[in-house]
Amino acid sequence: MGTMPRLDQxxxxxxIIEAIRLKDRYAFEEFVRRHQRWVRGVIFGVLGDRDxxxxxxxxVWIAVWERAGELRDVSRWRPWVYRLARNAALDAGRxxxxxxxxxxxxxxxxxxxxxxxxxxxxxxxxxxxQAMVAAIQALPxxxxxxxxLRHLTGWNYQQIAELLEMPTDSVETRLVRARRFLRELLKDxx
Amino acid sequence: xxxxxxxxxQSELEHLIVRQLDGAIGSDExxxxxxxxIRDPQARQLADDYRKIxxxxxxxLESAVLGSGAPFEAASVLExxxxxxxxxxxxxxxxxxxxxxxxxxxxFAVMTRETSTLDDSIRVAARPPxxxxxxxxxxxxxxxxxxxxxxxxxxxxxxxxxxxxLKRNVDRDLLGVLGDDGNIYWLxxxxxxIIHEPDxxxxxxxxxxxx
Numbered sequence: 043m044g045t046m047p048r049l050d051q052x053x054x055x056x057x058i059i060e061a062i063r064l065k066d067r068y069a070f071e072e073f074v075r076r077h078q079r080w081v082r083g084v085i086f087g088v089l090g091d092r093d094x095x096x097x098x099x100x101x102v103w104i105a106v107w108e109r110a111g112e113l114r115d116v117s118r119w120r121p122w123v124y125r126l127a128r129n130a131a132l133d134a135g136r137x138x139x140x141x142x143x144x145x146x147x148x149x150x151x152x153x154x155x156x157x158x159x160x161x162x163x164x165x166x167x168x169x170x171x172q173a174m175v176a177a178i179q180a181l182p183x184x185x186x187x188x189x190x191l192r193h194l195t196g197w198n199y200q201q202i203a204e205l206l207e208m209p210t211d212s213v214e215t216r217l218v219r220a221r222r223f224l225r226e227l228l229k230d231x232x
Numbered sequence: 233x234x235x236x237x238x239x240x241x242q243s244e245l246e247h248l249i250v251r252q253l254d255g256a257i258g259s260d261e262x263x264x265x266x267x268x269x270i271r272d273p274q275a276r277q278l279a280d281d282y283r284k285i286x287x288x289x290x291x292x293l294e295s296a297v298l299g300s301g302a303p304f305e306a307a308s309v310l311e312x313x314x315x316x317x318x319x320x321x322x323x324x325x326x327x328x329x330x331x332x333x334x335x336x337x338x339x340f341a342v343m344t345r346e347t348s349t350l351d352d353s354i355r356v357a358a359r360p361p362x363x364x365x366x367x368x369x370x371x372x373x374x375x376x377x378x379x380x381x382x383x384x385x386x387x388x389x390x391x392x393x394x395x396x397x398l399k400r401n402v403d404r405d406l407l408g409v410l411g412d413d414g415n416i417y418w419l420x421x422x423x424x425x426i427i428h429e430p431d432x433x434x435x436x437x438x439x440x441x442x443x
Binding site: 067070071074078079082083086092095096100103104107170171174175178189190192193194198199214217218221222224225228232 | 246247250251254255256278281282284285286288289290291292293294295297298299310312313314316
């Protein structure tokens, strides 16, 4: 979490974006490495489906690689990437297919069978993790998005508010309500 | 009233707990929070629960969203992205082959048609001289107009008038033909018109005979 760039350091990212516009693969690699965490957080926050994060994330990076030249104001790269991620996640949410549901069911079955061979502590930890992920997925997207960003990136209220383009107070309120929801959903586990 | 105050106090405490967890609490607020936690066991429970939720959520999200590590490797993402991007652009290039092929086919068809039109014009040049009806300016190949002209002629009583035909040269075509021996042979073709007009001399003769 400490490696995440702060908003006041973002000017340095402009040069990376400029290099990506010129199809510099090293710059692109660096960009993905720096920002993959929050981009994946946005996708999961919007979609609430961890199985889709890889595919949608890949679409986002393809879009960044192919469409960086279309970005008029390089300094506005973060809202641009955010919109790419958000729109890709919304599109994926609309076109969730039966195939994906089937593959998820298969993976869950495989996870269950794998769990049978793991030590008890890991089973408990795994179950708790599964329950937490399920509870976060069950959160309304309104609360899930800032909650995931907060916990994946460690950003403060102002940084989250800037990205989501909302007042700082709203971010705080949503984070309080997200925890309230989760506490209710996980009351048996706490 | 005391319930309302209690709810408000709980809500304020909840906000303070969350702010503390998120590292957004001021020193005065932290003091107030600690006082509240000492006084209220429910608030302590709430703070404990939220702390657990935060710890578990961070661990669960790290594992669930960031994956086991493989998808988080920037290099592998780059490889896949560049490969997919290249495949897409190659697909889009091959997609353009279809309209190009259609355009080529259309071009070929147009060229063939033009060649055939050229043949037609040569054939037209070889047609026998056209006959022009004197009573009308319409195209002589138009049957309908020709009938109209005949009916007009009959109605105006000109049918009885004797006609004569005059053959006139109106144009000359010069055609170059490449012979089997490699020489170019020039053919001159006179284009003529046969013009029908009232035979005034015979009319005059007839009139003078009648007299």
